[in-house]
Amino acid sequence: DAGVIQSPRHEVTEMGQEVTLRCKPISGHDYLFWYRQTMMRGLELLIYFNNNVPIDDSGMPEDRFSAKMPNASFSTLKIQPSEPRDSAVYFCASSFIGDEQFFGPGTRLTVL
């Protein structure tokens, strides 16, 4: 298996623009997690899904953030409108029946 796939790997955008991050979990995994990593706040869980259903979104910082999982092989994290303080590395991870989480390579987002 190719592992968790994230795209794009790097995104540079201007403040106010919409940003969409994409994730393809490992085939057969039933949990999907979105994390944000910054120097100041470390690794933060934003939201996670089980069988495509959002279970806990208490980590989503603001209404500007939204996440969807339309099917078992695809999820998106959208920021609209983006702000400079959203600059971070965003990771997607997946797991099977709550076992070990496998992380993707991350998307480095820079909002100017």
Added chain:
Amino acid sequence: QQQVKQSPQSLIVQKGGISIINCAYENTAFDYFPWYQQFPGKGPALLIAIRPDVSEKKEGRFTISFNKSAKQFSLHIMDSQPGDSATYFCAATRGNNAGNMLTFGGGTRLMVKP
């Protein structure tokens, strides 16, 4: 608030030395404690994990020591190598599903000098 506090933030060790990273948690309901290793430009990867029914777990050069009464656990890297240079995160969660919500420590950047 569920927190996991990790120290030190950075660590420099000579090749062949022992690297020690410590974590402390608050929530007594936590019952699964993994350590993740992250290389620059990569996502974190599970290194080793422990449940509180044992006080120590060893895998190769990596050992987790767990002190339930003190609510502390630590990672020991024996015979540290330059290839071990990475950022290490401790984490904690509860429940039988280890893949549930992980609370991460702040991370320790380890540099092993040749």
